[in-house]
Amino acid sequence: MDKKYMPEPYKVKMVEPLRILPxxxxxxxxxxxxxxxxxxxxxxxxxxxxxxSGTNAMSDRQWAGLMMGDEAYAGSENFYHLQKTVQDIMGFKHVVPTHQGRGAENLLSQILVRPNTYIPGNMYFTTTRAHQEMNGGTFVDVIIDEAHISDKEDVHFKGNIDIKKYEDLINKVGAENIPYICVGVTVNLAGGQPVSMQNLREVHALSKKHGIRVMFDCTRYVENAYFIKVREEGYADKSIAEIVKEMFSYADGATMSGKKDGIVNIGGFLAMNEDDLYFKASALVVVYEGMPSYGGMTGRDMEAFAIGLKEALDxxxxxxxxxxxxxxxxxxxxxxxxxxxxxxxxxxxxxxxxxxxxxxxxxxxxxxxxxxxxxxxxxxxxxxxxxxxxxxxxxxxxxxxxxxxxxxxxxxxxxxxxxxxxxxxxxxxxxxxxxxxxxxxxxxxxxxxxxxxxxxxx
Incomplete structure (x- = not known):
């Protein structure tokens, strides 16, 4: 008998009863x-x-990790595990934990966004744009036109940045007035659409030419890597981990909500390579989130987060x-x-x-x-x-x-x-x-x- 789908790659250990109202x-x-x-x-x-977001089922290893929570106010062992995991997977130098993704968006926007600055991106996301606008910036959509056409199904990477739109914005407002470009991988409001590796390379090259930072919204980066593997030429034999590492080589930093591809109920971070940005974020996170070694998360949450980041690469x-x-x-x-x-x-x-x-x-x-x-x-x-x-x-x-x-x-x-x-x-x-x-x-x-x-x- 032909199967329409493969069974779930896990077995049930605990259940939650459901009910339906009349x-x-x-x-x-x-x-x-x-x-x-x-x-x-x-x-x-x-x-x-x-x-x-935060509604996912954790694995037995993540639940076991909860029992290893180091709830020290400063210097939690679980933070160092999370930090090393992010560094190993994504390659960024610095990690600032936050309670969830919008906490990272707040830090990034407060540090870099000013009145009369412009933040290009591949379609807005609600909280991201709100933080940018609250700090005086203007979001500019530079996604390809096809992303706005719901039934345009022959475009495999509808999340791609339109390089001409991006370059036109640079020429119009000046690179000095663009603190960073925000690249969502994948693009939520376009329908969960991915960005190709080739497009990431092109965005990185143009940004470096003009001295503009590339910051990923990497909330669903594993999904993006999967689409690259199955849709983009040259990546079929690459592992998800290899594809992820190359993706992040084209970024200067990233915001992440761990509640998605971290497979946890709470947590996030702001990651970056730039020392000065890290020092400013470390100072500001204390005001809004907590110490730079927990950022609004418990030790046990950070442990489950670190484990989930690894499991998501399977x-x-x-x-x-x-x-x-x-x-x-x-x-x-x-x-x-x-x-x-x-x-x-x-x-x-x-x-x-x-x-x-x-x-x-x-x-x-x-x-x-x-x-x-x-x-x-x-x-x-x-x-x-x-x-x-x-x-x-x-x-x-x-x-x-x-x-x-x-x-x-x-x-x-x-x-x-x-x-x-x-x-x-x-x-x-x-x-x-x-x-x-x-x-x-x-x-x-x-x-x-x-x-x-x-x-x-x-």
């Missing part, structure tokens, strides 16, 4: 949450695809992780549901504008679609569209070309049977799409509004 109670729950899936109680969710692990996402995406494609193509590494992204063409973007089709999926099935997803994009400095909404709902797959958590249920729920929602109506804000926070905003039907 539909009437799901409707009440989403109404209490103001039609914002971030405000749902976890106990009311059946299958949680809100995020892959090819069988990352192959299964990406193939689970592809499995769900392909089931939706077969049913005619519009999604971002090619399928990314950490999530399937529904194209809400194509899913709900009768709802204008000003009425937040991705937000209402996420709410309707929960009503249909108890599955929690999240909006990645106009609400996530927010407003510019004049208060105008951005209206991005991509209006998406993200179905994010946690690592080592759900089986293919869970994904079958999710696919059936999305397809059932698609069949009744004409019944769905738009939303308006009842409460709009001034920044990162997708986290705590509230809505009601128009």
């Amino acid at each position: 539909k009437e109670e799901r409707i009440e729950a989403i109404e209490r949450a103001g039609y914002n899936t971030f405000l749902l109680n976890s106990r009311d969710v059946y299958i949680d695809l809100l995020t892959d 090819f069988n692990y990352i192959k299964h992780r990406v193939e689970q996402v592809e499995y769900l995406g392909n089931k939706l494609i077969e049913a005619g549901v519009p999604i971002v193509r090619p399928i990314g590494g950490h999530a399937v992204f529904l194209d809400a504008r194509a899913f709900l063409p009768h709802i204008p973007q000003s009425e937040y089709p991705a937000q209402v679609l996420a709410a309707e999926i929960f009503i249909q099935s108890g599955v929690r997803t999240m909006e990645r569209g106009n609400i996530s994009a927010g407003r510019d400095k004049e208060g105008n909404e951005y209206f991005p070309k991509l209006e998406l709902v993200r179905l994010t797959i946690p690592r080592r958590v759900y089986s293919y049977a869970h994904l079958d249920y999710v696919a059936e729920a999305i397809i059932a929602t698609y069949k009744r799409r004409d019944e769905i109506k738009g939303l308006k804000f009842t409460y709009e926070p001034p920044v990162l509004r997708f986290f705590t905003g509230r809505f009601e039907h128009i």
